[in-house]
Amino acid sequence: MKRIGVLTSGGDAPGMNAAIRAVVRTATANDMSVVGIKRGYNGLLMQNLNPEDDYTLMTARKVSGIVHRGGTVLMTARCKEFLQPKYQQLAIDNMRSLGIEGLVVIGGDGSFAGANALNTLGFPVIGIPGTIDNDLSYTDTTLGFDTAVNTACECVNHIRETSESHERASLVTVMGRGCGDIAIHTALACGAEFALVPEVKWSVEEVAARIKWGVVNGKRSTIIIFAEGAFSSLTSDLPAICERYEALSDIRGDKLTSSKVAEIIEVLSGHETRATVLGYIQRGGTPSAYDRILAARLGSRAVELLRDDRAGLVVGVQENRVIEAPIAEIQGVKRPLNAELKQLVTTLSL
Ligand code: ADP
Ligand code: F6P
Numbered sequence: 001m002k003r004i005g006v007l008t009s010g011g012d013a014p015g016m017n018a019a020i021r022a023v024v025r026t027a028t029a030n031d032m033s034v035v036g037i038k039r040g041y042n043g044l045l046m047q048n049l050n051p052e053d054d055y056t057l058m059t060a061r062k063v064s065g066i067v068h069r070g071g072t073v074l075m076t077a078r079c080k081e082f083l084q085p086k087y088q089q090l091a092i093d094n095m096r097s098l099g100i101e102g103l104v105v106i107g108g109d110g111s112f113a114g115a116n117a118l119n120t121l122g123f124p125v126i127g128i129p130g131t132i133d134n135d136l137s138y139t140d141t142t143l144g145f146d147t148a149v150n151t152a153c154e155c156v157n158h159i160r161e162t163s164e165s166h167e168r169a170s171l172v173t174v175m176g177r178g179c180g181d182i183a184i185h186t187a188l189a190c191g192a193e194f195a196l197v198p199e200v201k202w203s204v205e206e207v208a209a210r211i212k213w214g215v216v217n218g219k220r221s222t223i224i225i226f227a228e229g230a231f232s233s234l235t236s237d238l239p240a241i242c243e244r245y246e247a248l249s250d251i252r253g254d255k256l257t258s259s260k261v262a263e264i265i266e267v268l269s270g271h272e273t274r275a276t277v278l279g280y281i282q283r284g285g286t287p288s289a290y291d292r293i294l295a296a297r298l299g300s301r302a303v304e305l306l307r308d309d310r311a312g313l314v315v316g317v318q319e320n321r322v323i324e325a326p327i328a329e330i331q332g333v334k335r336p337l338n339a340e341l342k343q344l345v346t347t348l349s350l
Contacts, residue, residue: 001124001306003033005100006058008072009040009079009111012283013130013144015291016072019106021063022299030307034058035100040107041079041114044091055098067292070147070284076107082114085121092123102306104299106130108142109332112314116327124311126302127327128295132283135179138330139316139323143298145181146290148282152186155278156223160190163221169211169265169273171224173258175282178334182282183227184341193222193349198229199337203236204261208268215271224265231256238264297322 006023008016020036027034036058037043043054056062066073081087095103102124105115108131115125129136132148152174163170172192176182180197187195193210196202211222238256242248245267251260262275287295298315301322305313313324 001032001101001309003035003099004102004104004303004306005035005037005044005055005095005098006074006104007037007040007043007106008074008076008130009105009107009114010076011108011131011133012070012072012076013132013142014070014147014283014285014287015143015295016076016106016130017066017069018287018292018295019128019130019143019299020058020072020074021067022296023104023303024058024063025060026300026303028060030303032303032307035098036062036074037103039075039077039079040111041082041091042077044094045079045081045087046094068286070286072106078110085117088114088117088121092118092121095123102126102311104128104302104306106143108133109136112327112331116331119312119327124306124309125327126305126311127314128298128302129314129316132182133176133179134181135177135335136316136330137333137335138314138325140318141294143291143295144283144287146294147285147288148175148182149185149189150288151282151285152182152278153189155276155281156186156190156192156225159276160221160223163223163274166272167220169222169224169269169271171226171258171262171265171273171275173226173228173275173277175278176227176229178229178232180227180229180337180342181335183225183230184338184345187223187225187345188341188348190223190225191348192225192345193219194224195227195342195345196224196230196233197227197337197342198233200342201233201235202230203234204238204241204264204268205236208265211265211269211271211273222271226258226261234261241268
């Protein structure tokens with residue numbers, strides 16, 4: 001292969017830039033040129049008047065000074081058209097017209113579905129797992145997860161100080177879509193009392209009872225790490241609860257939010273409870289050393305695979321070894337809950 005493309009797709013993740021740099025520099029070292037595709041799969045459709053808005057030639061110098069930066073210099077986006085086979089074929093035709101013979105896709109499970117489609121249509125693709133969610137089953141960790149957890153921990157440390165001073169409970173909502181990994185890791189690292197996650201059923205009654213227990217046993221604060229997907233695993237009959245308490249009459253029938261969950265827990269426990277939604281602060285920021293090193297290893301392996309005419313694969317890491325797996329087999333496979341870590345959060349919160 002003489003020329004390859006690289007793109008970032010889906011939600012950005014710290015470490016994507018370090019991965020782009022690794023792809024470009026490894027390709028350069030192997031006498032391959034690299035075309036950077038902008039805004040995820042949108043760039044491959046080449047619908048802009050100015051080609052520079054869709055793609056750009058990457059050189060070793062063009063990726064100078066980005067290894068430590070969050071976000072992605074290629075920009076990222078979601079691309080609805082790409083779900084349709086006719087646009088996937090258009091993308092392949094466009095890449096061929098530019099002399100691109102293989103593509104590196106840096107993204108999450110959705111982006112891998114797009115990569116799988118290209119591969120099925122006969123275009124060589126390698127996927128690099130780039131998402132803070134850590135929701136891919138075949139790899140121990142994804143690019144950006146370590147940084148996101150560290151950022152969340154930093155925020156929880158701040159929240160704990162004010163919670164202790166006011167003797168309050170705090171519900172802190174973290175990202176992760178349908179995966180509770182950010183929540184569980186943050187909870188364990190911060191010594192939180194709870195990690196409420198989409199994979200495990202929970203109730204506001206048990207949380208309230210545990211807060212009361214903590215107060216009686218001298219706890220000055222209770223930290224509840226709440227995965228954004230955990231609304232779906234709540235088992236409590238909220239309309240019935242809200243019916244019983246006058247203070248909750250105004251939230252009957254409303255769409256549930258973190259603040260409302262905190263309000264309900266406060267009423268049930270009789271203990272002041274506040275909510276903080278961390279949001280996009282977890283997605284930006286300087287990538288951790290771990291994520292940068294992972295990006296270097298995965299980016300480099302991705303190019304070596306294309307160089308050796310191996311494609312239709314995703315790269316990842318298992319027990320600190322870089323591994324590869326067929327994209328068609330791993331795509332859409334849900335990551336199982338880490339029950340050991342979840343249990344540790346509870347055991348260590350006495
Ligand atoms: P992530 O890669 O972070 O999981 P998304 O699920 O938003 O992010 O997917 C990113 C993009 O991948 C989508 O906007 C779309 O362009 C592409 N994509 C997702 N699912 C498919 C699919 N089934 N077929 C083709 N392309 C897809
Ligand atoms: O997949 C990464 C992620 O940050 C999820 O944790 C979150 O649910 C989602 O993206 C938010 O997406 P958007 O950028 O479209 O708001």
